[in-house]
Amino acid sequence: MNHSIVPVGTEHHDRLTELWEASVRATHDFLPEGYIERLRPLVREQYLSFVELRAWRDGDGRIHGFAGVHDGKLEMLFVDPACRGQGIGKALLASVVDELGVSEVDVNEQNPQAVGFYLKQGFVRIGRSEVDGQGDPYPLLHLKLGG
Template structure:
């Protein structure tokens, strides 16, 4: 049986990947961000596709069929986005992307939606601690954000 590392490929993403990455983002958000309303997802989707993906250093994780199953976006020492397709959760994709962000890119900060308990638990498992909280997200919408930093 092949390991995830043998079956997959972690590499830099390009603008030609943006539609596929946006589809992974939407599937992941629908599976994990239950507090978001449909209009919120429709609001954020074009921002992700047309603005936010250009604003980060972007990496994707591909399966054995070259499909993107997870992605990571960083800026300086902060993880700005890390999303896994819901069909691929629990298979080491998130761990591989996070380890790459920490070990290779020097990322030690991340902001997480307070209601996304699975993501908070994921980051805490890897040594991140809550260091701050804001009532509103970056677009001033009423979704509290937790600021986490890596403490080893």
């Protein structure tokens, strides 16, 4: 599949927010609707600006996945649900590990597919939090590359 992984900025925040929401709805079935609604503007207006962004683009330039990194920690990795299983997440992760020095990630414990993905990519569990980054009761697993 012809693609590129490139830095993107604020001009792409609308598309990235759409991808974030579609991906969360497909993989985070434990989150209530109100939580997603509350997070959407935070993702669009704050969280995307906090991280260094890389997007996976197809040969036509359409974004099908993205990663956000801050200080060597993967803060977000989301793939269009219609494109899952095609290696986009793996390619994005490999790119940010190589180019941005990613060595850590937090993942929702209640998202077993994501937990399995990161473990398969060489991350190991180093800790756990009872709450997520907003202080809500969605436990996080703290993972580190290669332990």
